[in-house]
Amino acid sequence: MTETFQITPEQAEAYEEFLVPALTAQWTDPMLDIAGVAPGQRVLDVACGTGVLARAAARRVGSEGHVVGVDLNPAMIDVARRLRPDLEWRQGDAAVLPFDDDGFDAVLCQASVFFFPDVPAAIAEMARVARAGGVVAIQTFAGLDDQPVYGRFIETVLRHSGEDARSLIDTYFSQGDLPALRATFERAGLRVERVSSRMGVAAYGSWEDLIETEVKNTPLVDRFTDDQIGEIRAESEDLLRRHQGADGSLNLPIRAHLIAGRLP
Structure with missing residues (x-):
């Protein structure tokens, strides 16, 4: 699978209704913690889906901060915008992010890197749009x-x-090799500061x-x-x-x- 696939509006709604509470919501706070997201920061959520991480980041940065979600799939963006019309949502490819250099304090990507056809290119793009001293953080699943x-x-x-x-x-x-991910971060000019592995739950009815x-x-x-x-x-x-x-x-x-x- 690659980030080039598209989904229907019905699939995007089902993603928010079922997959978010069953799997992805549990990782939002750990993601924000490992990235050190704080009040007043500018945060980018890459491959944001229906925006569960962006919504959590908005609560963390507060009214003085700014959160942007970007996703390749218009259907995902439509659901995200319906749920939080006050946040900024953009359609765009993780490998060619539609943002200027040095724009964000934290660039996050939750449970999506394994969909990207070129993971090193996507990590390099995340580093490009982060400001000097900023953080890039991802969550993936172990092998x-x-x-x-x-x-x-x-x-x-x-x-x-x-x-x-x-x-x-x-x-x-497919992207659960931590040494390989660390090397990808370093090649993108990022100094790895924190690594965490933890057990979660995938819930099925x-x-x-x-x-x-x-x-x-x-x-x-x-x-x-x-x-x-x-x-x-x-x-x-x-x-x-x-x-x-x-x-x-x-x-x-x-x-x-x-x-x-x-x-x-």
Whole structure:
């Protein structure tokens, strides 16, 4: 997957309604903390989606600060603008940010770098628009080897889909190499100051919601019959049961990495 894909208005609304509370909202405060976002600052949220991080940043910087969200997808921007019309929202590509040099105290990117076709170019762009002494911070997810449940679940899926489908299913975990990310930051002229790894939760209402999200709403859907999905469920039952509530909901542990670097 790359940052060039577009989504529909319905998908953007579903993202805000389901994925934000289930997965992304939990990382906003840690992101703001690791970047040292403070009252009065100018903050840019790159690949902002529907704006959950930008909204949190606006609360942190207060009335004297300024927050801008930028995303490639107009549908995402439309939802973000509906929710917070008082903030500044722009359409733009992370690899060619539509801003002048030295414009922001903090440039943030939450749960999006794995969609970018050229991660080093995007990090370099974030550094370009940060002011001297400013901070660039990202949040991504650890690789599958560091995911106690997702790693094993995805390996089960791949046994049925074929190894050639790996790039279709592990996108979210493809930028989890911390040494590589640190080197990318340093090549962009950023001095890495803080790195954090922490466990969060990916919440699904049911097994069916998990399959809907991870299989049926991805290009993998064409690779499976209903019988194969039933086999995946059977093989995953022991793994997932310990994370299942009495109502059938699933709360799966998911490890995230956060990294912040400062311009000299």
